[in-house]
Structures are given as structure tokens and as C-alpha cells.
Amino acid sequence: SQTIHQWPATLVQPVGSPLSLECTVEGTSNPNLYWYRQAAGRGLQLLFYSVGIGQISSEVPQNLSASRPQDRQFILSSKKLLLSDSGFYLCAWSAPTGGGNQPQHFGDGTRLSIL
Amino acid sequence: AQSVAQPEDQVNVAEGNPLTVKCTYSVSGNPYLFWYVQYPNRGLQFLLKYITGDNLVKGSYGFEAEFNKSQTSFHLKKPSALVSDSALYFCAVRSYNFNKFYFGSGTKLNVKP
Numbered sequence: 001s002q003t004i005h006q007w008p009a010t011l012v013q014p015v016g017s018p019l020s021l022e023c024t025v026e027g028t029s030n031p032n033l034y035w036y037r038q039a040a041g042r043g044l045q046l047l048f049y050s051v052g053i054g055q056i057s058s059e060v061p062q063n064l065s066a067s068r069p070q071d072r073q074f075i076l077s078s079k080k081l082l083l084s085d086s087g088f089y090l091c092a093w094s095a096p097t098g099g100g101n102q103p104q105h106f107g108d109g110t111r112l113s114i115l
Numbered sequence: 116a117q118s119v120a121q122p123e124d125q126v127n128v129a130e131g132n133p134l135t136v137k138c139t140y141s142v143s144g145n146p147y148l149f150w151y152v153q154y155p156n157r158g159l160q161f162l163l164k165y166i167t168g169d170n171l172v173k174g175s176y177g178f179e180a181e182f183n184k185s186q187t188s189f190h191l192k193k194p195s196a197l198v199s200d201s202a203l204y205f206c207a208v209r210s211y212n213f214n215k216f217y218f219g220s221g222t223k224l225n226v227k228p
Contacts, residue, residue: 006158032214043220044159044205051214090158094216100147100209101166104216106158 002027006091006107014115019064019078021110023091026072031093033074034104035066038088050074051096086114117142119189119206121219128196129227136191136222138206147209148189149216150180152202159205165189176200196226 006023035047046059048066089110095102128134148165163174206219
């Protein structure tokens with residue numbers, strides 16, 4: 001069966017420090033991968049998605065970047081964190097084939113607090 | 116463009132009563148619709164998906180969803196609510212090229228004993 005791992009679960013970082021959040025998927029090949037941010041326990045904002053190694057689509061211009069160095073690894077980074085980067089970050093994957101009715105599957109998220 | 120809307124920020128229901136969480140959609144082409152649940156400090160969990168031709172779709176934990184093409188709705192239902200159903204619920208639609216998902220703003224369900 002497929003599993004998704006996301007770490008760390010919580011992170012407290014000072015303003016101006018770098019960031020690296022990692023997400024890995026097991027049990028599937030060539031998944032679509034996604035990073036979302038959720039503010040105040042509400043709506044999801046799509047940050048980046050990837051349909052293959054090295055292929056990154058950015059949805060919102062901001063202080064963050066994403067990379068996909070391996071098929072099932074997705075990394076969210078920042079060189080200098082801002083206070084506004086605080087939030088709950090969620091990684092997700094979906095099957096690229098099999099029709100449109102294949103859902104997304106989410107990791108357990110990273111709670112990022114910027115001080 | 117694909118989109119979904121959840122008109123209610125919050126739904127309150129007593130334990131044992133039926134519950135409905137509303138979702139309307141706007142799509143071009145076939146609607147690929149989903150419901151997810153989120154508990155505090157956790158990721159979203161997949162509940163169910165629309166299957167073409169089925170107006171009533173059954174999912175996890177006793178939830179079901181009613182698809183209505185004329186009203187462009189995909190409401191989440193459960194015949195008898197549990198306190199443990201209290202959570203945040205999201206409706207979503209998959210984009211026409213299957214690469215992106217569009218989520219509603221979420222509905223907080225409160226089930227009171």
C-alpha cells in the first residue's frame with residue numbers, strides 16, 4: 001500500500017533563517033506531488049505541484065521554492081523565512097493516471113511557527 | 116475553470132441526528148468530486164469520491180454523498196451523527212487535466228452530545 005511521510009511535525013524557526021521540509025511517498029511510482037499551506041485551520045492554498053522529477057509548477061509567487069530531486073521526494077525550501085510564512089504545511093500525492101477520479105492523499109503536515 | 120463552493124462555515128447538529136454538509140461545483144467536462152475530513156493538527160483524509168452514474172455514493176465512516184447534476188451539488192450526508200464526526204470537512208474537484216485539485220473553503224462540523 002502507498003504511504004506518505006512528512007517531517008518534521010512541528011518546527012519553530014527565527015525570522016530570516018532557512019527552511020527545508022521534506023516529503024516522501026512509498027508504494028507508488030511517478031506520483032503527482034503537491035505542497036499546500038493552510039492558515040488558521042481553514043482553506044488550503046496550493047503552493048507548488050510536480051508531475052515529474054525536476055518539474056515544478058509554482059502557483060503563488062512568494063518566499064518559498066520547491067524541488068523534486070527524486071521520483072518520490074518533494075522538498076519545500078526557503079532561504080530566509082518571513083513572519084508570514086507561519087502556517088500548517090501539507091504535502092500530498094495523487095496518481096497521475098487511472099482517470100480523474102483518483103483522489104489526493106495527504107501527509108500529517110508540519111506546523112511551522114516563525115518567531 | 117473548475118471550482119467548488121461550501122456555503123456554510125459551520126454546521127451544528129445534535130448527536131444521533133442526520134447531518135448534511137453542502138457543496139456546489141462548477142466544472143467544464145466530467146465532474147471529478149471528492150470529500151475529505153480533517154481533524155485538528157492532522158492532514159486531510161479521503162472520505163469518498165463521485166463515481167459517474169451513481170447519484171448516491173457511499174464512503175468511509177458511514178458517510179455518503181448525494182450528487183445532483185441539475186443543482187450542480189455534491190452534498191455530504193450521514194444518517195446519524197456522532198460526536199467523533201466533529202471536524203473540518205472539505206469538498207474538492209480535480210482539474211480537467213488531472214494535475215490540480217481545487218478545494219472549498221471548508222465547513223466546520225460540530226456534533227453536540
